[in-house]
Amino acid sequence: MAAVVFLWAVLGIGGFVLWVWALFDCLTRKDEDFPGHGTNEKIIWILIIVLASFVGSLLYLFMVKLNSPKRNTIE
Numbered sequence: 001m002a003a004v005v006f007l008w009a010v011l012g013i014g015g016f017v018l019w020v021w022a023l024f025d026c027l028t029r030k031d032e033d034f035p036g037h038g039t040n041e042k043i044i045w046i047l048i049i050v051l052a053s054f055v056g057s058l059l060y061l062f063m064v065k066l067n068s069p070k071r072n073t074i075e
Helices: 002-028 041-065
Strands: none
Touching (some): 002 041
């Protein structure tokens, strides 16, 4: 029983950390770094992350973060 509680606690904390990271990354990312390059792309992703929580964070991770072009220059 304790192992199940520990597992749920780890998953809950991990999901929360992923959610905070995705929200922070989305807020600090430049508008032109989003795949759609739309004018409201950033606002839409913020709403998806906030309203869909863990699932929205996973969507952001796979659709935006992993598809963003790699930058080799130092700003």
